Amino acid sequence: MKELSNFNFVARKKSEEKRKALHKCCGNCRDHGTYRYPETIFCFTKLSDNENPVRSIFDTCDEWTAKEQDCLCVEDALKALHNRNHS
Numbered sequence: 001m002k003e004l005s006n007f008n009f010v011a012r013k014k015s016e017e018k019r020k021a022l023h024k025c026c027g028n029c030r031d032h033g034t035y036r037y038p039e040t041i042f043c044f045t046k047l048s049d050n051e052n053p054v055r056s057i058f059d060t061c062d063e064w065t066a067k068e069q070d071c072l073c074v075e076d077a078l079k080a081l082h083n084r085n086h087s
Contacts, residue, residue, distance in 0.1 A: 027057035027073035030065045038076035 005037050026032055032055075037053040040054055047053035057077045 024064050026055045026059045030067040
């Protein structure tokens with residue numbers, strides 16, 4: 001029984017870490033615009049740094065800035081990924 005309890009704790013912890021990681025992804029950054037919706041975004045920060053501005057919506061970087069308005073990019077990308085994996 002203790003093993004099951006440990007498994008549940010680890011599963012919850014991994015799920016929580018995944019959720020936190022998705023929270024700070026390119027699709028939630030204020031410096032993005034849609035590109036090939038919903039899988040990729042156009043990053044204005046990377047463009048200004050002379051780097052490739054086309055990024056996966058799930059990428060991350062050190063220049064991430066919270067988006068002031070709600071955005072459905074990540075939610076729609078997760079739905080598309082789920083649909084692709086289950087079709």
